Amino acid sequence: MKRDAKDASTVSSRQSPLRALLIALPMMFLTLLMLTAGKRPPDPPHVAALAITFVFFNLFFFLMVRTGKTDRYRAPLFITYAVAFVISFISRIIEIRGSMALTETNILQAQAPFCHIAIPMVLIPAALTKTIIYPGTIIGSFASISSMLILWIGASLSLGRGFCGWACFFGGLEDGFSRILKRPVIKRIGATWTYLPYAVLLLIVLTSAAAFSPTYCEWLCPFKTVTEYVQVTSLKTLIQAIIFLSLFLGLVVVLPILTKRRTQCGLFCPFGAFQSFTNKANVFDIRIDRDKCVKCGRCVRTCPTFSMNDASIAEGVSRITCMKCGKCVDTCPKGAISYHVKGTPHPGRSDRYRLLFLYPAFLFLATMAGGSIRDAILRIIKLVTTGSMV
Amino acid sequence: MKRLRAMLGYAWAFLAVVIVLATFMGNRYFSHKFVSATKITVSPRVTGGDVAKVSEHGNYKTMIHRPVFDGLIGERSTGFIQIDWEPVDGLPPVLEERVEPGGKREMAFTVRLDTRSGAATAKDHVGSGLPVDQVYKLRTGWAVRVLLQKGKAP
Incomplete structure (x- = not known):
């Protein structure tokens, strides 16, 4: 187990803090642009909500780049997104229609x-x-x-299908519940x-x-x-x-x-x-280096959407249902699983491929989730100050 | 060939960021372009279809939609016609309207709605009842859908 952990750390795509910061800088600019839509927030609560959302996302992106772990830092954002979406959606629906009920x-x-x-x-x-x-x-x-x-x-x-792992506003609910127990019962x-x-x-x-x-x-x-x-x-x-x-x-x-x-x-x-x-x-996929793979089956056991099996490992590519969440990449003790850009050599520059995927995926998540999280923060501030979310 | 494939792969991967930016920043623009290019609308089975006739009654008006028989391919044998009542000064307790679906006199019927109970009835010229599909209390008025059979007088 200890050896596995050591193997995993040696094969993960860790970056030095300075390099990670440099890689994360364009994302900071892009997320700021997408979260503000080029407009200044109108009042202090909006400034606070924007600041919290911006720091939250960029801290996690920095950690993603720095540690080389994808799913570990994607999951908290994705779960927060789902919870914030529910708060924001229900509040809006009540504002527009007067009730959560669809008549x-x-x-x-x-x-x-x-x-x-x-x-x-x-x-x-x-x-x-x-x-x-x-x-x-x-x-x-x-x-x-x-x-x-x-x-x-x-x-x-x-x-x-990376949409399901990075942008779906419902997926985070299940993702959250699936992480409650340490080991599966079924x-x-x-x-x-x-x-x-x-x-x-x-x-x-x-x-x-x-x-x-x-x-x-x-x-x-x-x-x-x-x-x-x-x-x-x-x-x-x-x-x-x-x-x-x-x-x-x-x-x-x-x-x-x-x-x-x-x-x-x-x-x-x-x-x-x-x-x-x-x-x-789509140009991005998940590949398995069959020379490195020791067939321990961890990826098969941990994949949230059953996209890894013996056949896919033998083929060297995840199943068509893969949502590119990166859980198998994080879990593989031998670093045999990596993001890949179609058309490029495999195994090749897996660090580069991963970053090329992370940029659009994270930006999509930050933009989709940013609105919901900001709105949920504003509604919570409203709830605390006025006693009502709507 | 391998080099070209790799270059195309990288180009598409870089383009993915541009696509994400365009998707969000240009969402309004692309939405309008998409709608104007495809001429897509919400199904008349949801909205009730276009309004074919408006009758003014002083303090309220009645809007009679076109009969909706729309199906996936061609028209269906069964459909409905929607009648909306909208207040100008307020609605009377009982609303009554003669409806000629598609302007056909032989298809005419009278629909009656009691706004106090929300109950609606529809009767043809000989007094036989027609099936009322649904009564809707709208934000400012009422709507009723009466079921129709294509080509059959009530």
């Missing part, structure tokens, strides 16, 4: 914020009818459809289960096209529990609410705790399955 009238008036998970469901009807089967606004409002589609295109081109999950997200994807794409409504959002989304619950007015809405709550408790809370994996992302999420295909067209 039939809200749906008629297209007042539901659009979410990336709905993207696979809307594409076929959009292509055939030029209409979006989602009760949201096309442009200009909070989480409008066009704005989320542009974010998704940008994320797919720059990160592929250790083995049959490989067949990892194909379930593709089945869910196929099911919801077909049923949404047939019913002309986003069936996953209506029946299967676990995250309704922490965003906008459906108002219970009938037996149908009662069943929907029970399904949402059960899926949330099962896939986002209990199973991640017991398995130490992101079970909703790895075993259920149709968007994750859909996003896996964008990995094929």
Whole structure:
């Protein structure tokens, strides 16, 4: 164990403090630019929220570069992002609609914020009818459809399924729960289960096209529990609410705790399955140096989305479902796993490849999460000073 | 060839940062461009479709939407028509409106909404009831959806 740890430290891409600072400087500039959008904060609470967010992100980026550990410093940011998102989202929804409940009238008036998970469901009807089967606004409002589609295109081109590990505002909830126990209670999950997200994807794409409504959002989304619950007015809405709550408790809370994996992302999420295909067209991937690999199986046991198995190790590349979180890279005792830029030699300049990936991935995370974290800080300040978050 | 592939790989990797910056900084611009290029709208099954006729009644007005039969490919055999009531000075306790879906007289029916109870009924010219899909209490008014069958007079 001690030898493993020593091996790991010798193979990690540590940088000297000065070099790490120099590498982190452009990120400081970029995050400041993205967090402020070139505008000065209007009052002291906004200045405080901006300062805390800026320091928080850049400290973690510096540590990421300095220590050579990716997931160790990604995870706290990602979890904070998810919690801040829930606080910020619920507060905004209450401000806009007066309640967290999504009523039939809200749906008629297209007042539901659009979410990336709905993207696979809307594409076929959009292509055939030029209409979006989602009760949201096309442009200009909070989480409008066009704005989320542009974010998704940008994320797919720059990160592929890295979106799920660096930008998804729900993933951090499971990530947090999966880190509660030191060891997993459920250790083995049959490989067949990892194909379930593709089945869910196929099911919801077909049923949404047939019913002309986003069936996953209506029946299967676990995250309704922490965003906008459906108002219970009938037996149908009662069943929907029970399904949402059960899926949330099962896939986002209990199973991640017991398995130490992101079970909703790895075993259920149709968007994750859909996003896996964008990995094929993305320049970054995770490679395994078969000469260095001692087949200890740590990467297989720790991968949150079941993206490492014996076949992928033999092939020298993670499975298509990899979300590039870097957990396997951090865990490998021999430094056999590394980030890679397609087209470049492997094994090659793995430090350079890692930094080339970290820049867009971290910037995406900082920009997406920055808004939610700043808003959550402001709302907490408001709660302390006025007794209300909205 | 290997060198060229490596150069392209590095170029794309550098471009990834530019893509992220453009995604966020140009989000508004790209969103508008995307919408104007694709002409995409929210489905009429959600919004109720375009308003085909507006009837002024002094202190309130009625907006009758076009009948919606839109399906994935072509039109469906079943659909609905949405009727909205919007107050100018306030709504009366009972609202009544004669509706001719798509301007077809033979399809005409009368919809009646009691704003105190939120109950709605729809009846054709011989007094037979039509199925009311849903009644919605809007921020400033009411909306009712009446189910229709394509090509069939009520």
